[in-house]
Amino acid sequence: MKKNITSIWQFISSNVFAVSILGILALFSVIGTVIPQRENPDVYARLYGEVFSQFFYNLGFFDFFNSPVFLIILSLLGLSLFACSFNRLATLLNDKLNFYHWGSFAAHLSVLIIYLGAIYGQNAGFSSYVQIEKGEIFLEPHGGFSVRLNDFNATFDQNQRPLTYTSDLTVIDNNKEILNKVISVNNPLVYKGIKFYQSSYGLKGELEISGPDGKSQRLPITVGGCAVYSATGQMFHVAEMIPDLKIIHNLTLDKYEPTRPVVLIEGNGYLLQGQVRKAGAYSLKLLAVKEFTGLQVKRDPGVPIVYFGFCLLTVGTAIMLLKRNNNS
Secondary structure (H helix, E strand, O other): OHHHHHHHHHHHOOHHHHHHHHHHHHHHHHHHHHOOOOOOHHHHHHHHHHHHHHHHHHHOHHHHHHOHHHHHHHHHHHHHHHHHHHHHHHHHHHHOOOHHHHHHHHHHHHHHHHHHHHHHHHHHOEEEEEEEEOOOEEEEOOOOEEEEEEEEEEEEOOOOOEEEEEEEEEEEEOOEEEEEEEEEOOEOEEEOOEEEEEEEEEEEEEEEEEOOOOOEEEEEEEOOOEEEEOOOOEEEEEEEEEOOHHHOOOOOOOOOOOOOOEEEEOOOEEEEEOOEEEEOOEEEEEEEEEEEEEEEEEEOOOHHHHHHHHHHHHHHHHHHHHHHHHHO
């Protein structure tokens, strides 16, 4: 029994096992890169067909980096790192090797620490996406506080490509305004360890559809979305939403606000806010358009552990290089 355990331990701590696991990890990571992740089921059905999309779903390929297969591979990699580090430490303590070997051990141990920090951050932290309209208050459930979007703005070049986009946010905790900050893409708001990153922006609207039955419906619309008149199933696809007519006339916007908003309904042309347009047996009216900001909300408690691992890796590598230069 003891001999079997020793053989298994030697195999786990061998370079062959470590390289094999790294190769398998790299191979399977291609799956998570090539196959789109966390899309709607209809997207996968369109790409791969019903049979293969169901087969890939059962294997966890559509959320591969959280699938049992990927987690098992990561666990085996962590086991290999631990076994190698343990053996190296035992050798250092028993044989009293020189300073160079301690640097090598620190470098190997750092990889294990980085790995554990990443795993801890993934399981103890969270990452989500939220859209907030101007003036809206969003309750952050993980922190027990709220965030209000005071204002949003974007600047564009002459070709209407975004140069910058920012959100003016206020943190409200226990009914008190605690913190105010204008965030941008790489300049987040941080409160109670939770970070709010500027991720995206856009427009939302409300479309009124009057049908041939004499009734009408008010439906929310977004770019790329579809408003469906429920009584008949008639669909109206929203191809584009524009905050101001200036864009149509190739004029630069001073501020990203829906002052004279326009939507493009496929097959029915542009529709101004307040305008009524006939679309066959239907009438369309754009009631309102509002701007929103998209925020990436995340907390990763594993980051300090990962940073410590990188510092240890730097120290260990420096020790090995210093010792090698002295020997030469």
